[in-house]
Amino acid sequence: MILRMSSMFLRTLREDPADAEVPSHKLLVRAGYIRRTAPGIYTWLPLGLRVLRNVERIVREEMDAIGAQELVFPALLPREPYEATGRWTEYGPNIFRLKDRKGADMLLGPTHEEMFTLVVKELYSSYKDLPLSIYQIQNKYRDEARPRAGVLRGREFVMKDSYSFDIDDDGLAVSYELHRKAYINIFDRLGFDYVIVKAMSGAMGGSRSEEFLAIAENGEDTFVRSPGGYAANVEAVVVPQAEAVDASAVPAAEVVDTPDTPTIDTLVDAMNAKHARSDGRAWTASDTLKNVLVMLVHPDGSREPLAIGVPGDRAIDEKRLGAQLEPAEVAAFEESDFEKHPSLAKGYIGPGVLGAENSSGIRYLLDPRIAEGSAWVTGADKPGFHVMDLVHGRDFTADGTIQAAEVRDGDPAPDGSGPLESARGIEMGHIFQLGRKYAEALDLKVLDQNGKLVTVTMGSYGVGVTRAVAAIAEGNHDELGLVWPREIAPADVHLVATGKDSEVFTKAAEIAAELESRGLSVMYDDREKVSPGVKFKDAELIGVPTIAVVGKGLVDGTIEVKDRRTGERADIPVAEVVDHLVATVRS
Amino acid sequence: MILRMSSMFLRTLREDPADAEVPSHKLLVRAGYIRRTAPGIYTWLPLGLRVLRNVERIVREEMDAIGAQELVFPALLPREPYEATGRWTEYGPNIFRLKDRKGADMLLGPTHEEMFTLVVKELYSSYKDLPLSIYQIQNKYRDEARPRAGVLRGREFVMKDSYSFDIDDDGLAVSYELHRKAYINIFDRLGFDYVIVKAMSGAMGGSRSEEFLAIAENGEDTFVRSPGGYAANVEAVVVPQAEAVDASAVPAAEVVDTPDTPTIDTLVDAMNAKHARSDGRAWTASDTLKNVLVMLVHPDGSREPLAIGVPGDRAIDEKRLGAQLEPAEVAAFEESDFEKHPSLAKGYIGPGVLGAENSSGIRYLLDPRIAEGSAWVTGADKPGFHVMDLVHGRDFTADGTIQAAEVRDGDPAPDGSGPLESARGIEMGHIFQLGRKYAEALDLKVLDQNGKLVTVTMGSYGVGVTRAVAAIAEGNHDELGLVWPREIAPADVHLVATGKDSEVFTKAAEIAAELESRGLSVMYDDREKVSPGVKFKDAELIGVPTIAVVGKGLVDGTIEVKDRRTGERADIPVAEVVDHLVATVRS
Incomplete structure (x- = not known):
């Protein structure tokens, strides 16, 4: 795949957008990845969509690897199942509600617990059908009071949500562990600096619950950790009840x-x-x-x-x-x-x-x-x-x-593993053992080995897919622009042709074609009448990990190859440059 | 990829769903491809999603091949652009409207003319930027009064919509022709028996307009054609004004x-x-x-x-x-x-x-x-x-x-190319020259070669992606079940292991693994304690084009390979079966 900048639907901006506060938001807009359509609602331009699809692909591969099966529910849903579980009311103003032409109440799905539970109830009836893990990668909707930071907290966003269904708690523990490992693979591949912390299960109910937080100064979540390995979202820190003390010597009040x-x-x-x-x-x-x-x-x-x-x-x-x-x-x-x-x-x-x-x-x-x-x-x-x-x-x-008092740096970890230290993060994934809350509300039962109807126990697992793009950008940029991890970059190589010499463009086009034939995707800056300075600035801003410049060096038979992250440059002989780039990309 | 039926999230049904009238709807539900969630709103189960993704892939490949660039707009949209073009009102009760928590009017996009026009206005400013074709494959919403026939006419559905932007009419004609060719490729690959007919441009405005109709008894559209090559949606037939006759001999009224x-x-x-x-x-x-x-x-x-x-x-x-x-x-x-x-x-x-x-x-x-x-x-x-x-x-x-009288078989074609004959079809694609309607309403202008601001002219091109799955099913089934064209089938081979002999299952698993390593996707019926009859019925119902049965023949060293469409069977020696199947799939 060759993306020619002369015809690509892309305009980079030199100025930060007025409404952007965090670097990822500024850079994703400036570099032409996303554009705001309404508060908290974004359009994914061609470059952005390529990155988004890369994130989706990684998530999908890792979910498939643990045997989870993909399906897709509607985003527009009937009220009744959400009424049955109480969430129609519980979500308050945080969901988008609407009426259809016949006056029926509907909503835009915030998460799909109800739908997953019901589809399993419709299809399955026996313990022999379990365990089961199913997932979808799909648009979700939440009418956030304060949509924030571009696609970091949007009102329309893509999430991967999966659910496991097991006959008993032991089974749930196994399904949970499988997802936990899949998530570790996902966040490793996405290039995150992340931490797994104990979490609240929130409005969802349930027991064991962990979050994957990308460590980021601009994160909305605060977490604490101790030298001994305790780690929790600050919301989930459970301060133990202080032991009773002897009050016999205390005077009367x-x-x-x-x-x-x-x-x-x-x-x-x-x-x-x-x-x-x-x-x-x-x-x-x-x-x-x-x-x-x-x-x-x-x-x-x-x-x-x-x-x-x-x-x-x-x-x-x-x-x-x-x-x-x-x-x-x-x-x-x-x-x-x-x-x-x-x-x-x-x-x-x-x-x-x-x-x-x-x-x-x-x-x-x-x-x-x-x-x-x-x-x-x-x-x-x-x-x-x-x-x-x-x-x-x-x-x-x-x-x-009530666990409502602030947790301070230096407070003891609840498990005795040393003093706590706090930092901020972005919630990228959440895994938790839902238990039987939804299965009970919607009557999901199967026959067990003894022919007795038992309620199924569920796990719930989410990854913020659009959010991941922003969080990766938040953790991978410098003052010049974005610096994508290789596996999710919009292209493998950014090839820049500079100067007015037609030989330069001929050679660059040749290299682009060769790279494509070797299976690489190339962003090729073939624009004429655009100065080298502008082209370099755009390349830094866009953030493809490897930049190759066909220009002045060509008379000496070399092409400059630059690593976007380290800034390291090397002049590579023309004859070797394709092999060199392929090796760099595959390394 | 091996899809094991023992663990696949799939249950076939022997009975037709009560609300289904047309064969595609009955079969897609019975064979476990889709399930109804609300009127006109469907869940895509794992099998169905595989077919849907195949259709999307074909559409995407053909759009990319003509240089169209993919992006994705939100489905949840602000009112203002639709107000500017009048569509907020014109759509009447056919769009889903809602208010957000701050009382702002929003809608679920029925089509995205406004958004495409605005994004080009934001990014582009010169004739040098044109021509441009951009597209998305995305959920669309229409609050149909009569949602019908499963996913054939749904209220939430996937559409590919693209738009071309040109500086003048000649450019638009070229962009239109490119899309027309891409659509011919798409519908050829999707295995449709289709016809290209003149069409109305409807609420969209515009001039040249054609529809791609899949010929189908259960289609909602009626079209007419003549032996001389005239073809039009019956709505678009323009009966010429009858020539004046001499009334001098007519007595007084x-x-x-x-x-x-x-x-x-x-x-x-x-x-x-x-x-x-x-x-x-x-x-x-x-x-x-x-x-x-x-x-x-x-x-x-x-x-x-x-x-x-x-x-x-x-x-x-x-x-x-x-x-x-x-x-x-x-x-x-x-x-x-x-x-x-x-x-x-x-x-x-x-x-x-x-x-x-x-x-x-x-x-x-x-x-x-x-x-x-x-x-x-x-x-x-x-x-x-x-x-x-x-x-x-x-x-x-x-x-x-007014062109409102019925068109009857035998009526002369408007172009004199012979008597008309009518038939029914399903609208699968629509291409039309929008012209400047939206560009004018939203003020999309660019500088021309003389530095003068001119209004851009647009083309609009849509493919019903979820509808295509139903339409393909409508045109590709028999009394036993579905018969998918090879390129969109949920798997390449349906491998059935029958009997109680463990050797059968061992051999079948071996063949499945070999096929997978050769790049084929295999639906493998590895279910134990399920009778051969049930397995054969399921295979016919699901409709993978090639069925291989590992069973009785194994003692004689053969495996039965059956063509789902023709019913032809052949006993293939075990040692040759993988090569045979690979050759069949690739032929």
């Missing part, structure tokens, strides 16, 4: 006068100034218990207040909090909400009102660091007053715990 | 008493009984002028009455009528509509009320067979009365002509 101390800092200062500790130590923020109110908005639109107690030195992490509460969304607790709950003294809220035997009627959840028997300085539920020596379990209780 | 003659038959009888012709000939239906009223419903919902005059022996063809009036839809003229037009005497309507100087205010169009100077028996606009010797041009005029 005492209300103390702390005027104008609505914040933890002002509280700590006031306590140190006016209410010295018996042991002489200074009060710190970690001695205080901060109670935060939020408002949950459920998918059906109903609102529920929630109180969360965390040590005063620790903020609430909105993403961790959100992940715990899905499918509800978390909104601010407004002034008007305070008015509806007059027992809440803003800035001085304490477990007296929130605790289990409280008067507020608000659910109250504690950070797991709040040990049974531990004593706290916290709000006394009246303006200007706090209470000290308030002991958890003795003086107050709560409705449960 | 005379109102005649014709009680109880609201139909042409009763009128002809009454005329022959009561009002003999001066020349003694009997009156026939062809002497009468029938005036038919319909109601046009415009895309904006407004209603407009329309009267059509045709010779009494000729019916109105609803599809021809509809094609002339697009984007308006044609509805019945109801009793309540008559009430609003009291001057219309139902059953006795004539040009007296409808004609140009009429009192009804209704537009009146005549069949082109109504020559200037010809005399007619027609309604006298009062119940029980007709008028005879009413001469077109002398006694009445109309607002124009």
Whole structure:
């Protein structure tokens, strides 16, 4: 395949698009791979489509290699199956809904759990039919509130989603492991610097769950890892419940006068100034218990207040909090909400009102660091007053715990494998053991060996295909442009003919033809009346891994071959250049 | 590639699906290629997807061969470009519309003229950039009132649509011809029995327009052809205006008493009984002028009455009528509509009320067979009365002509190439010269050689890809099942192992592996505990062109090879069977 730049449907831009913030977005638009059609909705131009197809091919090969079978569902789906599983409601405004001409409710599929479950129910009936893994590579739709960074988070995007079906948990574990290995192969071949982390299963339900994150400064996900090998999406970090401590020596709780101390800092200062500790130590923020109110908005639109107690030195992490509460969304607790709950003294809220035997009627959840028997300085539920020596379990209780406090660098890994360190990543793949949630909702049962109907257990496995293109670009560029990994580059060689000498173009065309006959794809810059400088800039921007320049060197019988990534150049004798390029590409 | 039936996600059905009427629909469902998800919306199971991909590959290869470049637009599109061209309204209820979470109007693309036009406008600016042909193979959406026959007329379907862009009409003619040749290659390779016919350009506007129709009894389109080579979709047949005749000898028009003659038959009888012709000939239906009223419903919902005059022996063809009036839809003229037009005497309507100087205010169009100077028996606009010797041009005029009367076998071809004969077909491809309609609406201009801005002229070219699978099935089956043309079959060879002898399965597995290593795809029926009868039935139903049976013959050292289409069988020595099969597939 020869792509001639003189006729290719391609225009590179020297300026960054106004709406682009991250490098991959800027470069994919500037180099002519994608174009924006609507917010979060993109057109794949010929160059971009070539890269996208390469990613699809790699994903397909690895899925086929584990015996998964490809099919394709419609993108436009009827409401009923999504109603049966509750997702029609749970997805809230995040799915595109529409009515057909007869008034029937339909949606654009965000993921296809329901459809996969139903098709297996229609075709299969016995344990002998299992295990089964089926997949599709297809357009998905999510009406993101904040589509972002080009195709990194779009509203129409391509995903590979696969599902495994097994008769029992052991089978599911095997299917999961097969997909895990396939994913490792996929992300290795895509040239990612990635990490596999424990993940939340989110709105999907299920048990074991891992994400493949491409490590990237601009990633939306934060993950933590320890020297001992622990790795988790920060949303999925489970801080263990602190062990109970002996509270027998703690004096009785005492209300103390702390005027104008609505914040933890002002509280700590006031306590140190006016209410010295018996042991002489200074009060710190970690001695205080901060109670935060939020408002949950459920998918059906109903609102529920929630109180969360965390040590005063620790903020609430909105993403961790959100992940715990899905499918509800978390909104601010407004002034008007305070008015509806007059027992809440803003800035001085304490477990007296929130605790289990409280008067507020608000659910109250504690950070797991709040040990049974531990004593706290916290709000006394009246303006200007706090209470000290308030002991958890003795003086107050709560409705449960929640993993919502921030995770900080240096925090111990939950498995004891050392201090955590955080970094950012882009979620490229997600594998998880769905279990029987969808099979139960849609009644997918098969006969087991004893002739008894049993519910099938499922695994769910996704790869963001369009997102992968952006994530690869995010991890493979320099100040001049893109630098594609070889297996997904839009061409094997970028051949540039420079100068006005017709001999140059004749020789270059000859080389292009020879490379094509050897099975290579060639991007051939055959444009006349375009300066060498512009051609070089375009080649750097487009990012084919190997650039060959037919130009000035030709009089000395050489052609310059440049490695796009390292910048290394070599003058290769004309007679050897085809062999040299083929060897380079195949190496 | 070996597809093992023991693990393949496939279940064949012995019964026809209840909602299927045409053979292709029944067989594609029964043989496990597709499954219905919602009305007009289908899932492509693994076998079906293999066939679909083969069709896509052929289309892609032929498009690439004429230098067309592939890209892909989103399916979910913003309203604005479709508003600019008027199609947002014109499509009426035939497109899926939706709103996103911010209330923006969007649609699921029915075709992408607007997007193609805009992307060229964004990237190109000079005549030097042209000609250009770009295409996509992509999901399209139409909210058909009557989705039909499985994937033959679906609401979500795959189409290849391409567009050519040229600086002038001569360029467009060249681009059109290139596509026409590519389409001939495509439909030849797809194994169609097809005909190229003149076509209407419909809601698209434009000039030269041809359809590729697969000849099929169950086709929705009717076409006519003549021995001399004329061929047209019946909608596109243009009957020439009959030449004026001399009316000087025709007596003055005379109102005649014709009680109880609201139909042409009763009128002809009454005329022959009561009002003999001066020349003694009997009156026939062809002497009468029938005036038919319909109601046009415009895309904006407004209603407009329309009267059509045709010779009494000729019916109105609803599809021809509809094609002339697009984007308006044609509805019945109801009793309540008559009430609003009291001057219309139902059953006795004539040009007296409808004609140009009429009192009804209704537009009146005549069949082109109504020559200037010809005399007619027609309604006298009062119940029980007709008028005879009413001469077109002398006694009445109309607002124009319309191509709405039926075309009958034996009618002369418009080009004089002999009598027409009709048949039915499935529209597989449509090529037409769009001209400047979209370029004007969206302001696509480039600089010409003189530095002057000129509007680009476009061609539009579509192939129904999912429809092609159904149409091929429609044309390639017998009472036992499907019979795929070789290039699009889901596998090259269907290898059946029969019996309980493990040696049979060992040998069959060996042959499958050898065929695979020779580059063939093999559907291998390795199922144990399934009877030979069931396996043979499945093989016939699935329709791989070559079936090889490893079974009883093995003791004599032979394997039976059967041609699915002809039914021819041959016993091939085991040692030769792989070579034989490879040669058969490659022949």
